[in-house]
Amino acid sequence: MVRAAAEAERLAQACAERMWADDHASQVLGMKLDAVAPGTARVSMTVCREMVNGHGTCHGGFISTLADSAFAFACNSHGTVTVASGFDITFLEPAELGDVLVAEAREVALRGRSGIYDVTVRCGDTRIAEFRGRSRSLGRPILEEAR
């Protein structure tokens, strides 16, 4: 049991490393993959000048992109190539230039090839956004994939 859990952890890590190496978008935006485990992931990003409007408020698209990245790492943590079929996001508080945003993704439900993942984006103790992602597994393994 402990062994299976350790194995699942290692698989989640290996999948995340493979995905991260390929994920130019998350890297270009300065995201950091803080943690990943079976069904969960934490990704952080600092709001930079390119992400804000003239009032210093972060474009909602970048907050969504951060949450979407955390969602992607979480739903691919079981070793099978899994894509987003869609998501819903609610913006609670504006994010501002220099804010460090932390997105925490957790698995809510998995049924066959479909899954639901919730992501909370926070800046310190302030909740910035709530995101609910809908995933769809493609059924093929991440690690044996030809790159």
Place this chain on the structure above:
Amino acid sequence: MVRAAAEAERLAQACAERMWADDHASQVLGMKLDAVAPGTARVSMTVCREMVNGHGTCHGGFISTLADSAFAFACNSHGTVTVASGFDITFLEPAELGDVLVAEAREVALRGRSGIYDVTVRCGDTRIAEFRGRSRSLGRPILEEAR
């Protein structure tokens, strides 16, 4: 009547220009504001290397950001500062490196300070994503705002 319509068109244009000047995010991503009118907007963007993963597929976050920008121009076209309270997006087909994505936003409903706007993202004749934005007006004018 014709006069009022022309006035509304001019207001939509003036609001879009003011917003565009402030919108670093949309500019940095290479977006173009193709058209804006009362309740509608069309914004386009070419998928570049920074937006794709190792397989050449565009990160869903950038597709969402494009749709969110078209939504923002459409819901601010009546002259009142209006923010996104949230949105839902469904991904239909992957977008790839070099694709020119066109996002068309249209007003579905307005009730008091709340609105719904649908945005379709296409690449040529292919539907890439369907987005539904929820807006909330803050009640103050865009043009007289202190910058």
Place this chain on the structure above:
Amino acid sequence: MVRAAAEAERLAQACAERMWADDHASQVLGMKLDAVAPGTARVSMTVCREMVNGHGTCHGGFISTLADSAFAFACNSHGTVTVASGFDITFLEPAELGDVLVAEAREVALRGRSGIYDVTVRCGDTRIAEFRGRSRSLGRPILEEAR
């Protein structure tokens, strides 16, 4: 071409009749299937005493149920058993005791086994709710199904 269209119409009608015969829920709520065609359906319902609270306002669940029924007829109109994987609804105006609600469903996108259908619920000229359904085909025919 004309022939194929007529065939598609007949199939939509036949599927709707089969589904309707089985659909106790829609019948018990007094719904009427006004029209069905490939990818579209119109269903109506009068708000009765059992659907309202002490203030005479219709429970949102019944408005959702009406929209969900219109969605079901539209997404099953192509002859393949298709289920709802989920939906999003926004309430725009309250519905009241005695209101005749009309739900019009239309296909927005179909990709493989997944589809998106929009449903507008109106009372006369007033928009009551906007609904977006997500469908998933199970791949087997409706008409040859053993009952």
Place this chain on the structure above:
Amino acid sequence: MVRAAAEAERLAQACAERMWADDHASQVLGMKLDAVAPGTARVSMTVCREMVNGHGTCHGGFISTLADSAFAFACNSHGTVTVASGFDITFLEPAELGDVLVAEAREVALRGRSGIYDVTVRCGDTRIAEFRGRSRSLGRPILEEAR
């Protein structure tokens, strides 16, 4: 502190009783209000013949109605009249004739007059649906309201 918590509990109970007395819809469907506290509520319902189709599967609209009722009790538990502006639901497993469905609602976020509430609908240990409600407070008290 303990006193304030007890006060908040009593207020949640009193608001629920007032709402329940007015809520014909939930009563007609045979719902039971199992528990209510500040920001949470649990409501249950047995799937009866009127809710199923010819295959014995519950119409998604009734599952949504159950979740919507739990959401309503939770978001009105703080004493202020609060309405649903919309919700998103994902269906995970079908519910069948005779199933006892339990909907548990919990507050996810409150910001000014807007809130988000998640509701999980279960049958025993099986997750039937995940619901996310969006609430809007009208600012007036529930208990002093003229009936």
